[in-house]
Amino acid sequence: MQPFQEAIVHKLREMYHTDMKSATTKQLYNAVSQAAMDTCRDTWAQPVQGKTACYLSAEFLLGRLIHSNLMNLGLLKETEDLLNSAGINPNVFEDVEDDALGNGGLGRLAACFLDSAATQGIPLMGYGIRYRYGLFKQRFAYGYQEEDADDWLAWGDPWSVRREDQKVRVNFGDQSVWAVPYDMPIIGYGGKVVNTLRLWQAEAIQPFNFRLFNDQKYQEAVQQKNDAEAISAVLYPNDDTDAGKRLRLKQQYFFSSASLQSIFADYTAKCGTDYSKFAEQYAIQLNDTHPTVSIPELLRLLMTQGHMGFEPAFQVVQKTFAYTNHTIMAEALEKWNLSLFQSVLPEVYPYVVMIQNRLSNELVKKNITETGKYNIIQDGMIHMARMAIYSTHSTNGVAKIHTEIIKHSALPEWYALYPERFNNKTNGVTQRRWLALCNRELADFITERIGSGWVTDFSQMSRLKPYAEDQSSRQRFLEIKQEKKNQLADYMYRKDRFGLNTSNIFDIQVKRLHEYKRQLLNAFSILDMYFGIKDGRIQGFHPTTFIFGAKAAPGYYRAKGIIKFINEVANLVNYDNAVNRRMQVIFASNYNVSYAEKLIPAADISEQISTAGTEASGTSNMKFMMNGAVTLGTYDGANIEIVQNAGEENNYIFGARVEDLDKIKDTYDPVKLYEKEPRIRRVVDTLIDGTLTDGGSGWFAELYDSLLKGASWHKPDNYYLLLDFLPYCDARLQANHDYADRQAFAKKCLLNIAAAGPFTSDRTIRQYADEIWHI
Ligand SMILES: *Cc1c(COP(=O)(O)O)cnc(C)c1O
Numbered sequence: 001m002q003p004f005q006e007a008i009v010h011k012l013r014e015m016y017h018t019d020m021k022s023a024t025t026k027q028l029y030n031a032v033s034q035a036a037m038d039t040c041r042d043t044w045a046q047p048v049q050g051k052t053a054c055y056l057s058a059e060f061l062l063g064r065l066i067h068s069n070l071m072n073l074g075l076l077k078e079t080e081d082l083l084n085s086a087g088i089n090p091n092v093f094e095d096v097e098d099d100a101l102g103n104g105g106l107g108r109l110a111a112c113f114l115d116s117a118a119t120q121g122i123p124l125m126g127y128g129i130r131y132r133y134g135l136f137k138q139r140f141a142y143g144y145q146e147e148d149a150d151d152w153l154a155w156g157d158p159w160s161v162r163r164e165d166q167k168v169r170v171n172f173g174d175q176s177v178w179a180v181p182y183d184m185p186i187i188g189y190g191g192k193v194v195n196t197l198r199l200w201q202a203e204a205i206q207p208f209n210f211r212l213f214n215d216q217k218y219q220e221a222v223q224q225k226n227d228a229e230a231i232s233a234v235l236y237p238n239d240d241t242d243a244g245k246r247l248r249l250k251q252q253y254f255f256s257s258a259s260l261q262s263i264f265a266d267y268t269a270k271c272g273t274d275y276s277k278f279a280e281q282y283a284i285q286l287n288d289t290h291p292t293v294s295i296p297e298l299l300r301l302l303m304t305q306g307h308m309g310f311e312p313a314f315q316v317v318q319k320t321f322a323y324t325n326h327t328i329m330a331e332a333l334e335k336w337n338l339s340l341f342q343s344v345l346p347e348v349y350p351y352v353v354m355i356q357n358r359l360s361n362e363l364v365k366k367n368i369t370e371t372g373k374y375n376i377i378q379d380g381m382i383h384m385a386r387m388a389i390y391s392t393h394s395t396n397g398v399a400k401i402h403t404e405i406i407k408h409s410a411l412p413e414w415y416a417l418y419p420e421r422f423n424n425k426t427n428g429v430t431q432r433r434w435l436a437l438c439n440r441e442l443a444d445f446i447t448e449r450i451g452s453g454w455v456t457d458f459s460q461m462s463r464l465k466p467y468a469e470d471q472s473s474r475q476r477f478l479e480i481k482q483e484k485k486n487q488l489a490d491y492m493y494r495k496d497r498f499g500l501n502t503s504n505i506f507d508i509q510v511k512r513l514h515e516y517k518r519q520l521l522n523a524f525s526i527l528d529m530y531f532g533i534k535d536g537r538i539q540g541f542h543p544t545t546f547i548f549g550a551k552a553a554p555g556y557y558r559a560k561g562i563i564k565f566i567n568e569v570a571n572l573v574n575y576d577n578a579v580n581r582r583m584q585v586i587f588a589s590n591y592n593v594s595y596a597e598k599l600i601p602a603a604d605i606s607e608q609i610s611t612a613g614t615e616a617s618g619t620s621n622m623k624f625m626m627n628g629a630v631t632l633g634t635y636d637g638a639n640i641e642i643v644q645n646a647g648e649e650n651n652y653i654f655g656a657r658v659e660d661l662d663k664i665k666d667t668y669d670p671v672k673l674y675e676k677e678p679r680i681r682r683v684v685d686t687l688i689d690g691t692l693t694d695g696g697s698g699w700f701a702e703l704y705d706s707l708l709k710g711a712s713w714h715k716p717d718n719y720y721l722l723l724d725f726l727p728y729c730d731a732r733l734q735a736n737h738d739y740a741d742r743q744a745f746a747k748k749c750l751l752n753i754a755a756a757g758p759f760t761s762d763r764t765i766r767q768y769a770d771e772i773w774h775i
Contacts, residue, residue: 020086033158057287059107063593100134118188127259130199143567179258202231279319283773296351322394328410399617428761438597458760474746509607510549549591561699608633646755654731655724670717
């Protein structure tokens with residue numbers, strides 16, 4: 001036995017008094033993880049030399065850690081051999097719940113960045129919240145989404161170490177709590193560098209004592225404990241109510257303050273009490289505006305504990321912080337009610353006022369009298385994005401088009417003031433999880449042809465390009481795609497009893513459910529194909545399995561209506577014997593990182609159909625690309641850079657572009673399109689004509705109205721589904737038609753893989769380090 005295998009056996013005995021043959025999956029999981037942790041403890045303890053970057057994020061969507069950590073440590077094969085030799089399926093750990101401390105793209109980006117930084121030896125530390133419950137688990141009941149709490153800790157948390165000695169106190173207007181750090185090792189590929197993700201857990205200051213004799217004291221202690229733990233209980237509490245809003249603001253300050261106190265103490269230990277050089281030691285990146293309250297918090301620490309004056313302290317703050325913008329949707333730009341902010345954070349508010357005053361002076365100097373769109377404090381609200389732009393030295397967008405939109409249409413007034421602060425960092429994903437680990441067959445295919453250097457240097461992928469011309473490589477690629485479809489079909493059968501037809505095209509749209517991502521457009525187009533096949537209008541259709549995966553926010557009823565609608569479309573199509581040998585519609589439940597790792601390698605077609613100008617970047621588009629799917633998408637986000645690099649002729653781009661929408665936005669009339677085009681009318685009418693039913697919820701009629709009548713808060717069809725409908729259907733049928741020439745289609749797929757080099761998060765994080773953090 002290898003030493004690591006011995007260590008696992010030893011752990012099982014030590015921790016559970018059991019052996020390989022009798023251990024439960026949970027015991028195995030914890031023993032293997034602990035044994036792996038032991039192998040990197042020394043490396044982890046190494047102090048960082050020089051400047052450290054800190055990534056503050058409300059979300060880290062890590063997924064399952066065991067496989068990626070074992071791979072990065074070079075221990076995956078040994079572990080699988082040990083499992084095999086004990087007669088255990090090496091897939092056992094697929095039962096382990098994901099770490100889902102995030103919602104979607106923004107949280108997954110944070111996780112990819114951690115992997116990429118550690119792999120490249122960039123000292124990047126993550127800071128966030130250790131939510132007791134992560135993103136809810138999704139079930140369908142009669143086609144409706146149901147939510148269950150995500151009790152991820154039921155599996156244990158072997159990858160974290162509680163650091164009681166490093167806890168800090170966080171004060172609010174009406175309570176104080178401990179922030180207790182749980183540190184996770186972030187193991188770079190090769191195991192030479194281990195960074196840290198520090199997640200804070202909220203706990204009561206008073207130790208809880210069950211022997212409290214007096215009933216009232218006992219009640220108070222219970223109350224205090226509950227109030228404290230509520231702060232890190234759930235990801236994004238419902239903020240429809242004032243109490244919910246209060247809790248969210250508390251969460252933001254909780255992890256911001258705890259992280260800044262911790263970083264501040266580290267600086268003091270390392271460099272003493274001259275804080276003027278703080279920015280030479282630490283760069284802090286704000287992942288969206290959720291941690292923006294860190295800005296006044298650092299100012300507070302520098303001025304109170306560091307005894308600095310406002311101006312020098314502000315200079316330090318500005319040199320330290322940088323801000324990443326993730327959305328330009330007006331409703332998502334965070335604002336806090338002034339009186340709420342004052343009551344929750346009375347110790348921080350004065351620093352916000354100081355920043356506002358400095359801004360006011362600067363605007364006067366620049367002869368700007370229209371200050372309404374600049375003011376951080378305006379009309380009884382605190383504008384977090386404005387504070388972030390004003391108080392940092394860098395504001396970046398996450399794809400070229402997104403950065404241009406920020407500069408020229410979302411925040412042009414700020415760009416005019418500080419053009420040098422704005423820059424682009426196109427997102428990326430880690431090829432280790434999203435290719436090497438989730439598609440080992442394709443990874444071997446690549447390594448056999450260009451060597452294994454791509455695992456840590458993704459620019460080498462371009463060397464694969466000649467193989468797109470090679471018939472036997474194309475053939476092999478097609479075999480691998482088939483194998484991944486078979487594996488997905490087995491998995492989905494086990495999970496949901498779906499019977500996928502694996503000789504079909506797999507056409508997949510997986511991402512959060514949102515109107516702007518236009519899953520409803522996808523469903524309409526499926527209905528159009530369904531009717532077209534039945535009517536004989538569509539001939540020679542290559543059988544296709546359409547797969548969806550998406551969670552809707554629990555309070556987002558329109559998104560839930562779309563889920564119900566897609567499930568009804570699935571029922572209609574799948575039970576219609578006239579078409580169900582040519583079409584299948586499947587809604588995978590509980591889409592998450594681990595599910596993505598199964599779905600994406602099996603895809604032929606990657607659906608990326610957001611309204612132009614709405615998807616800041618997207619990252620699933622990159623995951624699909626590197627697994628050899630073609631993109632069927634709009635000219636939006638990183639789709640643009642993807643097709644520029646892989647060739648438009650190897651992808652399917654359709655629909656209105658940003659400049660087209662700008663021209664028509666005031667005159668757009670979806671009702672005209674609806675009246676003029678029978679195919680549009682037919683699919684839209686399925687919402688109300690009884691073809692499909694919403695079980696009396698009224699949700700379908702509401703969707704119908706959202707397209708043709710609008711609502712108090714938006715114009716009809718404000719995501720232009722009907723405008724893009726026919727071009728989308730055409731592009732989709734074109735892809736379906738092209739697929740018939742298997743060799744030519746395989747060539748397109750291979751050219752996409754060969755062009756995926758720039759879309760690694762290794763490149764992205766290197767750019768942050770070079771251009772923003774100067775590390
Ligand atoms: C990559 C990923 C996302 C982001 O997908 P987009 O299509 O870019 O929005 C969301 N959720 C999960 C689980 C992911 O892995």
